[in-house]
Amino acid sequence: MVTIHLLDSLAAAPLLHGETVLDIGTGAGFPGLPLAIVEPRRRFVLLDSNNKKVQFVQHAAAALGLDNVEGVKARAEDYAPGYRFDTVIARAVASLPRLLEIAGHHVGEGGVFIALKGRYPAQELRQIPAGWDYTVEELSVPGLDPGSRHAVLLRRA
Numbered sequence: 001m002v003t004i005h006l007l008d009s010l011a012a013a014p015l016l017h018g019e020t021v022l023d024i025g026t027g028a029g030f031p032g033l034p035l036a037i038v039e040p041r042r043r044f045v046l047l048d049s050n051n052k053k054v055q056f057v058q059h060a061a062a063a064l065g066l067d068n069v070e071g072v073k074a075r076a077e078d079y080a081p082g083y084r085f086d087t088v089i090a091r092a093v094a095s096l097p098r099l100l101e102i103a104g105h106h107v108g109e110g111g112v113f114i115a116l117k118g119r120y121p122a123q124e125l126r127q128i129p130a131g132w133d134y135t136v137e138e139l140s141v142p143g144l145d146p147g148s149r150h151a152v153l154l155r156r157a
Helices: 002-010 032-038 051-063 096-106 122-126
Strands: 020-024 043-048 069-073 085-091 107-117 132-138 150-156
Touching: 002 032, 020 032, 020 096, 032 043, 032 051, 032 069, 043 051, 051 069, 085 096, 096 107, 096 122, 096 150
Parallel strands: 020 043, 020 085, 043 069, 085 107
Antiparallel strands: 107 150, 132 150
């Protein structure tokens, strides 16, 4: 639990950009809740289509005193907050092309979409649609083998 969820989530902290972060498909709050704890000056929206998961995230945020977290029940493709985010992040949600299809529109000008992946996603990288540039960072997660976690950072071309 600590390694696979908490430390894995926190490995993305240095990659965050700007003040607003949207966590797509947050589930039980990963990576959003751990990141909100260590990044209290940033504002996090944790998005999931499952109401029970969103209720848990809201309860956990309140119990932890995280006033920088908002849990929202919505599908990424339907969510319309009226603004875009500096960072959009997703962990174990979908392939890179699918992520960009359902949530790429949430990335603001100069923003970044961080897709947390396991092994280097060579095949998915070949399928990234035109209009997006990417870099891949290997993440070091204590307790996990080197090369087992990567972050794909996507920016509008």
